Amino acid sequence: MVYEKYHVCFGGDEETRKSNYSDMVNKYYDLATSFYEYGWGESFHFAHRWKGESLRESIKRHEHFLALQLGLKRGMKVLDVGCGIGGPLREIARFR
Incomplete structure (x- = not known):
């Protein structure tokens, strides 16, 4: 299933969205996690850096x-x- 099918503006309907909410939520977080990992790696945190330390x-x-x-x-x-x-x-x- 494609994430967009759950939105009316992309041809989805409210009944489909409600009946498959867990699939929609899982797909959203899979997509969001990919973006987060690409941008920040495995951690969204920061720490004080020592000179010469990455x-x-x-x-x-x-x-x-x-x-x-x-x-x-x-x-x-x-x-x-x-x-x-x-x-x-x-x-x-x-x-x-």
Whole structure:
């Protein structure tokens, strides 16, 4: 299904939109996530940069710092209640 079919101005109708809302929402977030990852990578965050350090290195360093501050240990369960795509938590998991 194409996202546009859910909008009246593109030939869709309200009944189709209502009956397939979960498909429409999933397609929207798949599309939005692709744009976000293209523009910002796996993280929408920023961290202070040290001289000569890349943006990605600064973010990775800060995520490692957070893992240490939280005292995370192997086997612990962590819930990521964010509104991103999980990049920071994946890096924290790799680090710990």
